[in-house]
Amino acid sequence: MGTYGLHVRYEGDDDPKKCSARKLARFELAELHNSTRATPPGIVLNPFAEQALSPADGVGTGARHDRLVALDCSWETAEREAFDLEGIHRSLPFLVAANPVNYGTAFQLNTVEAFAGALCILGERDQAEEILSKFTWGHTFLELNEEPLRRYAECSDSTEVVAVQEDYLADE
Numbered sequence: 001m002g003t004y005g006l007h008v009r010y011e012g013d014d015d016p017k018k019c020s021a022r023k024l025a026r027f028e029l030a031e032l033h034n035s036t037r038a039t040p041p042g043i044v045l046n047p048f049a050e051q052a053l054s055p056a057d058g059v060g061t062g063a064r065h066d067r068l069v070a071l072d073c074s075w076e077t078a079e080r081e082a083f084d085l086e087g088i089h090r091s092l093p094f095l096v097a098a099n100p101v102n103y104g105t106a107f108q109l110n111t112v113e114a115f116a117g118a119l120c121i122l123g124e125r126d127q128a129e130e131i132l133s134k135f136t137w138g139h140t141f142l143e144l145n146e147e148p149l150r151r152y153a154e155c156s157d158s159t160e161v162v163a164v165q166e167d168y169l170a171d172e
């Protein structure tokens with residue numbers, strides 16, 4: 001068991017065969033919830049959130065949440081309103097997807113990549129490696145993003161994370 005409980009509001013409108021959240025649940029590494037009401041509060045990974053995730057959100061800092069929550073749905077339906085989940089909402093800074101569906105795309109991570117990126121930023125690299133180990137391409141996510149993940153994890157707050165992100169956006 002990792003430091004963070006991983007929870008997924010499971011919408012079920014994406015190809016179930018390719019769904020990374022379902023696979024995590026099969027290995028009992030994440031819990032799926034079929035309604036918003038049934039989803040427990042936590043750090044909600046929301047690409048529309050104003051504030052970027054930073055180490056300041058971690059449990060070690062006295063922050064309230066020891067759960068990460070993702071919304072597993074198709075990117076077609078991932079609109080701002082869909083993220084009506086309880087907790088503190090955080091976006092992930094610049095990271096590149098390594099999964100075969102969206103390889104090389106910045107910011108549009110799949111659920112296991114979003115969890116793994118968040119865990120690395122929060123200093124939980126072992127748990128990130130554990131969940132990625134279930135995917136053939138999983139380690140590629142850490143390789144592609146090695147430098148930004150290390151730098152984000154060294155930041156003290158979201159302002160610093162956003163400043164680091166600028167270095168990568170400039171190269172886009």
Ligand SMILES: C[S@@+](CC[C@H](N)C(=O)[O-])C[C@H]1O[C@@H](n2cnc3c(N)ncnc32)[C@H](O)[C@@H]1O
Pocket residue numbers: 014018019020021045046047048069070071072073074075078090091092093107108109110111112114
């Ligand atoms: C839209 S779903 C797509 C899931 C895909 N069907 C799969 O098999 O994993 C991906 C979820 O990961 C999280 N996520 C992805 N990229 C993110 C980002 N840049 N910032 C915050 N959360 C992100 C969000 O919870 C988002 O809803």
